[in-house]
Amino acid sequence: MAPNIPIHQTIGFRIFLAILLFSIIVTGLTTSLSIRRQYITNKQQIISHMEHVKKSILPSLSNNVWVGDRIQINLILDGITHLPDIDHAILQTRDKVLIAQAGALYSENNITRTFPLIYSYNWQEIDLGTITISASYDKIFAELRQKTYYALLEDGIKILFAGVFIFLIFHLLVTRHLKTMGDHVRNLDILNSKPLTLTRSGFKAGRIDELDDVVNAINEMHSNLAGAYLEIEQINIMLQEDIGKRQEAENKAVAAMEDWERTFNTFDDIVTIMDNTLVIQRVNKAACRMFGAEPEDLIGRHCYELFRGESKPCEKCPGIPAIYFSKSQVAEIEHKHLNKIFLISASPILDDSGELTGIVHTAKDITEHKLLEKQYIQAMKMESIGRLTGGIAHDFNNLLTAILGYCELAIGNTQDNTEMRRYLEVILNSAERAATLTRQLLAFSRKQPIMKKVVNLGILVNNMKMMLQRLIQENISLSIDCPISEMNIEADPGQVEQILMNLCVNARDAMPTGGTITIQTALFTADEDFAAWNEGLQPGAYVILQVIDTGMGMTREIQNKIFEPFFTTKDLGHGTGLGLATVYGIVKQHNGYISVESTPGRGTTFTVFFPISLADTPVAEDKKEEFFVPGKETILVVEDDPTIRTLIADSLQPKGFNVLGASGGSEAMDLARKYKGEIDVLLIDVIMPDMNGPEVAEQLRLIRPEAKTLFMSGYTDDIIEQYGILHPDVQFIQKPLIFKLLMSKIQEIMLQKNPIN
Structure with a gap:
């Protein structure tokens, strides 16, 4: 349907307005020029009249003024004012004294001319005064306004009729045909449509004009469109078939892409696709999770920037050889910022022609695997040392027992201040150091026999203050902050003391110029997050022991090695490298955990975590101190090593003991049956060739139920505990035997009222 166009929006009306506006502008300009010319003409006429007065009337007026004929003066002035356009004339002396005037001034907008009155007398010119003549512009303007009004009215009527005529002619010749063409094209x-034809007036006389050209163009376009439409219909049919095939192919491609995307994002490993310059083009979701970023934050970055945090390719970069050789490459890369280790695989992407188009880059987080591997290697080290130590511990402890024992006996039988005594003391000191070294190796490998009981860690540390003060140098201050409330742990007190002494010695050696050692105990609860950050620590409640120094501190590389056996930063001959390794082993034997925090130049903090014990510490009985004075007590020693049997006899007999020796269970039972007197103590080796210690003790109790039992062994705890010897109520002494400790142990069991045999 053709739109109903308002008349003011038609082309004809706009042409009419344009002609009207143009005509108004032209008429305005021509009228303005005409009025201006009329104004100038009228003004020139007034000036001409004033000049006429000057030339024709002023001589007569001068004579009348000279003779003083006022009547004639007034007549002349009145005649001047009756001239065309002259309104006023005034005659004055040179001093501006009024002589006469005629007419009146009706406006302030006037043309004024002043002429002097000169009278010639005796060849002299006498100045009689001045005459001023005025003419008003108002008459000129009134006449010009009237002429302008009539001119504009006349021209306006002409313009209006001309514009209406042009509008009608344009409508007749153009507009109505344009509407016909628009309706034809619109419908x-x-x-099926017929060709376009126009109804034209007869005076056209067969001439072809612009409208005919447009009609022919429209009909030609119609014909072309019809042909093109039929062709398009045929093409559409073909396209529909092709589109169906393409749609099916696209659906398959989309499904394949979706499957690829799902597979790409299913990998737990980081997968990235890079170009030939190692710039990342695509990343999977695992990469986004690992780096805590969106894909757009990772795309466009170099792989070495992402995985290594560096500005250039890694030394072991697998991507570069993969590009160069077009073969898959593998390497381990450490990301220092994430504190992770990745197993990187780079595989080339080749097009159909074999040209390299990019790289598939996979990164598997093997941090935990490497940590487990490191822990496994460490465990294997410990196991190897443990096996080595455990394998020689028994024989070595027996040898040390003989050396220590006979050195003590020899020193006891040697006079003071002799060369022989000094030699023996050197041998004894060296043997004691060898025994200490053996205990440290056993402690590190967690094979040192321990006797656990409930102890208060705060009380234990406070009781060691004097001993620790003697252990450190005078230029080091010692601060102990150890509350005793709820500080119970289940531990071997001697081993805990060993931990504290070793840590204090380590702190002392870190402060050669002095400083402060602070020892603290506190309660601590390790949640799952804290335990996750500290491998090997289980969630739960702990009593922690902290040793803090203000020494030189350690680098990260040294911290990673300090618990390894035989590792030391001290000069040769100034340390065995077993101090902290021993601490580590003891802590592990107590199911604890140890951590270290250190900054070079700012000191070190060791923190030991002991599982808290809810049991109460045993309350010491308030009793009088008892003393055991050896008399003729009999001790039956069951030991397969004859040297140890002889040493024990040589050590105890001078103290008043009667010592019976047996090399095994059978011989011991024979002695027990045959000996007529009482047997007070059974000193039995745990492991012997024919019968083990507990079996021998069980048989001997049947024969000598009154005898008290003391076991001894040089084997490690993993072997001894199989025989139930490490029970808290079972009396046991570890080889190498120290004579003073042996006497103390015998005194202890002799004073017990109801010992467990």
Whole structure:
């Protein structure tokens, strides 16, 4: 349907307005020029009249003024004012004294001319005064306004009729045909419409004009469109078939892409696709999770920037050889910022022609695997040392027992201040150091026999203050902050003391110029997050022991090695490298955990975590101190090593003991049956060739139920505990035997009222 166009929006009306506006502007300009010319003409006429007065009337007026004829003066002035356009004339002396005037001034907008009155007398010119003549512009303007009004009215009527005529002619010749063409095009049916024809007036006389050209163009376009439409219909049919095939192919491609995307994002490993310059083009979700970023934050970055945090390719970069050789490459890369280790695989992407187009880059987080591997290697080290130590511990402890024992006996039988005594003391000191070294190796490998009981860690540390003060140098201050409330742990007190002494010695050696050692105990609860950050620590409640120094501190590399056996930063001959390794082993034997925090130049903090014990510490009985004075007590020693049997006899007999020796269970039972007197103590080796210690003790109790039992062994705890010897109520002494400790142990069991045999 053709739109109903308002008349003011038609082309004809706009042409009419344009002609009207143009005509108004032209008429305005021409009228303005005409009025200006009329104004100038009228003004020139007034000036001309004033000049006429000057030339024709002033001589007569001068004579009348000279003779003083006022009547004639007034007549002349009145005649001047009756001239065309002259309104006023005034005659004055040179001193501005009024002589006469005629007419009146009706406006302030005037043309004024002043002429002097000169009278010639005896060849002299006498100045009689001045005459001023005025003419008003108002008459000129009134006449000009009237002429302008009539001119504009006349021209306006002409313009209006001309514009209406042009509008009608344009409508007749153009506008109505344009509407016909618009209706035809608007209602055009490409296949069924008739050609466009216009109804033209007869005076056209067969001439072809612009409208005919447009009609022919429209009809030609119609014909072309009809042909093109039929062709398009045929093409559409073909396209529909092709589109169906393409749609099916696209659906398959989309499904394949979705499957690829799902597979790409299913990998737990980081997968990235890079170009030939190692710039990341695509990343999977695992990469986004690992780096805590969106894909757009990772795409466009170099792989070495992402995985290594560096500005250039890694030394072991697998991507570069993969590009160069077009073969898959593998390497381990450490990301220092993430504190992770990745197993990187780089595989080339080749097009159909074999040209390299990019790299598939996979990164598997093997941090935990490497940590487990490191822990496994460490465990294997410990196991190797443990096996080595355990394998020689028994024989070595027996040898040390003989050396220590006979050195003590020899020193006891040697006079003071002799060369022989000094030699023996050197041998004894060296043997004691060898025994200490053996205990440290056993402690590190967690094979040192321990006797656990409930102890208060705060009380234990406070009781060691004097001993620790003697252990450190005078230029080091010792601060102990150890509350005793709820500080119970289940531990071997001697081993805990060993931990504290070793840590204090380590702190002392870190402060050669002095400083402060602070020892603290506190309660601590390790949640799952804290335990996750500290491998090997289980969630739960702990009593922690902290040793803090203000020494030189350690680098990260040294911290990673300090618990390894035989590792030391001291000069050769100034340390065995077993101090902290021993601490580590003891802590592990107590199911604890140890951590270290250190900054070079700012000191070190060791923190030991002991599982808290809810049991109460045993309350010491308030009793009088008892003393055991050896008399003729009999001790039956069951030991397969004859040297040890002889040493024990040589050590105890001078103290008043009667010592019976047996090399095994059978011989011991024979002695027990045959000996007529009482047997007070059974000193039995745990492991012997024919019968083990507990079996021998069980048989001997049947024969000598009154005898008290003391076991001894040089084997490690993993072997001894199989025989139930490490029970808190079972009396046991570890080889190498120290004579003073042996006497103390015998005194202890002799004073017990109801010992467990």
